[in-house]
Amino acid sequence: MNISPPSRLGALRPSLPRRAAAEFVGSGLLVTIVVGSGIAAQRLSPDDVGLQLLENSLATALGLSVLILMLGPVSGGHFNPVVSIADWLIGRREGTGLPLRDLPPYVLAQIFGGIAGTLLAGVMFDTAPVFSSHDRATGGHLVGEVVATAGLVLLIFALARTGTASATAAAVGAYIGAAYWFTSSTSFANPAVTIARMFTDTFAGIAPGSVVPFVVAQVVGAALGLALLLVFYPTATRAADRVVVPQHLETQP
Template structure:
């Protein structure tokens, strides 16, 4: 039997807290990696491991409360699947989730900077630039994330979601050219840190556009592979990703 959904304010609080924690893990592990090693591969390995483990834990803890979206891409993907269901919060819930995720991402980045004694806004990150091959990497990473988020519930194994999503994110950090931000809110947060995980503020719009393109591609491919969700069908839990 499914538990009744938590009240919207509690779900929004979970999205804010979870997104803040996720971005704090991503940015904080990047700052720590900068401090401990000058080897790019070692820094990437440490950041990928911390990000994947942190994301998996957050999905497991917050999934029963809000779905643990932690990512506008996941929220919009879930809304698209459930848009015809009666009795939902609809646009009100989507807007509340998106606002909480964006605020949480900014707060998480500033928290990570403060934990390491770095003044917020002391210097702006210089890269990466919005090069075409990096934007292609972002679109691929985001499309894959949508598939992995939807997959466990669609094949009848929703309990695998924390491991599946965390494992995919850890892998995508390595196999995509962009490092798999795959999260518009986290991308905004990462524009506030001049560290290993930072992104130039001027690159944020292009990265976000690539991520939303990935959302469309992933949604279409999920429909081909898994079929569409019928109105009134049991809704899927929809956890989400880093990244960024």
């Protein structure tokens, strides 16, 4: 699905407050799905960690796909600071992608939306917010985050470049669901989600001391994903305005 750049005559992106609100709600609901399904899995299958991970990964994969379809036409459906930063970075010379002035509102909305999502999951499951004690910052976990984030960034931007953005929701959901299993870190691949999951001491939590190493690994993974993208698709900068999905353009009256 190809849509002309938002700067075309007579067409506008949704306003920044609307897009930031979509990123806040989308990131919040994503974390609610991750944390809420983790709590439910822990309670429903208390003696089977493998089954807990299966339940958590299926809910996350399906929920993420739905959120991209629901809110992507408003904000692009980033829900992830590394995706927003990569979108600005790769599209800055062509004038495509996320403008620099929009980057801070997107990132802040994603982070605070994610935290709100953790709190919402806690309210629904009667779990008080508390810092997680789940230490994840081992060498293997950090390599897993590099791999997970690199693959996610490469996938999203490759789909935009090849004009197959209509498949992005399903593809991204499928990738994250699979990466729960093939990466040692269970594929956080998102700094906002990582920060938010610090506030729950449940199955989905991550200890505060592991957050910074995870975020650093995710940034490294995003850089690697962009490098691979430019090797495979040298003209990918032209499609930055279609990441994650094309925004719905509004015609001027």
